Amino acid sequence: KAQSRAERIVNAMKHKILIAYFSHTGYTATLAKEIADLTGGSLFQIQPVDDYPEDYRATVDRYKEETAKHLRPAVTGSVRDMDQYDVLFVGFPNWGGDLPYIVYSFLEQYDLAGKRIVPFCTNGGGGIGQSFILLQDACRTARVMKGFACNGRQAVDQTDALREWLSGLGLLKE
Structure with missing residues (x-):
């Protein structure tokens, strides 16, 4: 059954929403800010204590090392x-x-039991890969919802x- 506009607004207002994101190039930050505008949610930027290099090759090398050694980079702030969310x-x-390992570091700080987790990602043309499945594995006590992905x-x-996706999830604020 389709919800009326008023029902969608009331439904979206019932939720306390946090948009946590890691963005290396700014593309994911762009989506996060738009999602915050469309949902009325609060933003939290996941930032590593030791920033990733600006150089692409150096960032890839660091990611490969984190992956090979299953490292969890430290996150600034919490x-x-x-x-409340x-x-x-x-x-x-x-x-x-996959997810950058800094995102795993962030997720592992919290008890996410019973929360609705909504993934969104940017990519350079490779789609989502296994990232949404791996996120679901990392958040076993939460309910992972349909995600959103786009080329950065x-x-x-x-x-x-985004508006269509959020409306389908019942999380669009109008």
Whole structure:
């Protein structure tokens, strides 16, 4: 049954939403900010204590080392009172078909039991790879919802697609 506009607004307002994201190039940040505008959610940028290099090759090398050694880079800051949020958007660039390990570091800090986790990612043309499945594995006590993905270079042109996706999840604020 289709919800009326008023029912969708009331439904979206029932949720306390956090949009946590890691963005290396700014593309994922663009999506995160748009999602915050469309949902009324709060933003939290996942930042490593030791920033990733700006040089592409150096970043790939670091990611490969983190992956090979299952490293968990330290995160600066933390979410105050994560318990208040019932919906957690998790945004990241797809790195090698996976989440950047800094995102795992962030997720492992919190008890996510019972939360709705909503993934979104940007990519350089490789799609989502296994990233949404791996996110679901990392958040076993939460309910992972349908995710959103786009090519990073097209992140600025996703308002209509984001609106449709969020409406389908019942999380669009109008």
